[in-house]
Amino acid sequence: MISIAREYMTDFLMxxxxxxxxxxxxxxxxxxxxxxxxxxGYKTERTPKGGVIVTVPGKRGDILGISAHVDTLGGMVRAIKPNGMIRFTPIGGYMMQSVENEYCRIHTRDGREYEGTVLPVKPSVHVYGDARDMKREEANMEIRIDEIVASKTDTLALGISVGDFISWDPRTRRLENGYIKSRHLDDKAGVAAVFGLLQGLSVSGRLPERTLKIVISVYEEVGHGASYIPSDIRELIAVDMGAMGDDLSGTEKDVSICAKDSSGPYDYGMTSKLIELAKRERISYAVDVYPQYGSDASAALRGGSNIRAALIGPVVHASHGMERTHVQAIAGTASLLAAYAMQA
Structure with missing residues (x-):
């Protein structure tokens, strides 16, 4: 088994x-x-969609695919209001309440960035009697720009336009007890786990049993991240966050092995092998079903890929909100990937 460096993974995650x-x-x-x-020491290539494929030579020529996504939730300028405020449209699926009062950045197409804050259109209980009861939906939310603006003309003069992207402040905290809390652990924690595998292989000098093609996608949150994968991939492990709550059994220290999500059941043989390997390597894991969830593997299958597919990842609390996981779950995910990649 290759060694997984937790400090490396958490540093890269930051x-x-x-x-x-x-x-x-x-x-x-x-x-x-x-x-x-x-x-x-690994070669990369860009896909036409802007994703990255990392190739790791193996002992054999047949291909094992591993996917994870670096794209996150966010927003886009939908309109500039007469008072200079920004109306935004969501990118990805989240509760509007989860970004209320959040700091953000507006990224203009000419490279400028401006800070702002997401607010309801009635932002003060001292002024609006119905502020608490107003429904938190797109039409009732806006972004206050941290610049001197009082009109649409003022905002346009900053170079801000319809179609500019908006990113949320991640508010990352790395705690001494191993917890990491931040926005966008979905799926940057998964990407960190994949790179934990790559770093372990690089340092050890060992070859995986099969050649690996690591697909880092950039449109997963909107449903078509890995809808294209290289045609020589026959098995794909999607690495994405595991959900937590309700009747689910996973905790923030566990690796999630997803048996079924909204796209249907994952491959029986691959899922069974991952469970077997987790037991063998004494990796803390949970098998769960996510009825309101889809992954890069889902996108690949819907895109017509003739593959077997499985889904694993570190369990994350409060997904698509203020998320939290534990370094043990990230390291466990990397270790499970390593065990699968090194099996004969």
Missing amino acids: KLLATPSPSGFCERIASVVEDEAATL
Whole structure:
């Protein structure tokens, strides 16, 4: 078994979390991924959609695919209001309440960035008697820009336009007890686990049993991240966050092995092998079913890929909100990937 370096993974996770990457605005973070893969000694290529594929030569020529996504939830400027405020449209599926009072950045197409805050259109209980009761939906939310603006003309003069991307402040905290809380652990924690595998292989000098093609996608949060994968992939493990709550059994220290999500059941043989390996390696895991969830593997299957597919990842609390996981879950995910990749 290759060694998994927790400090390396968490350091790289911090770098990923600090890089804005709402779906469709991922050039910067794709470069971060490429640079890190090159540092570890691996070749990369860009897909036409802007994703990154990292190739790791194996003992055999047949291909095992592993996917994870660096794109996150975010927003886009939908309109500029007469008072200079921004109306935004969501990117990805989240409760509007989860971004109320959140700090954000507006990214203009000419490279400028401005800070702002997401607020309801009635932001003060001292002024509006119905402020508490107003429904939190797109039409009732706006962004206050931290610049001197009082009109649409003022905001346009900053270079802000309809179609500009908006990223949420991740508010990342790395705690001494191993907890990591932040927005966008979905799926940057999964990407960190994949790179934990890559770093372990690089340092050990060992080859995986099969050649690996690591697919880092950039449109997963809007449903078509890995709808294209290289045609020589026959098995694909999607690495994405595991959900927590209700009748689910996973905790923030566990690796989630998803048996079924909204796209249907995952491959019986692959899922069974992952459970067997988790038991053998004494990795803390939970098998769960996510009826309101889809993954890059779902997108690949719906895109017509003739593959077997499975889904694993670190369990994350409060997904698509203020998320939290534990370094044990990230390291466990990397270890389970390593066990699968190194099996004969």
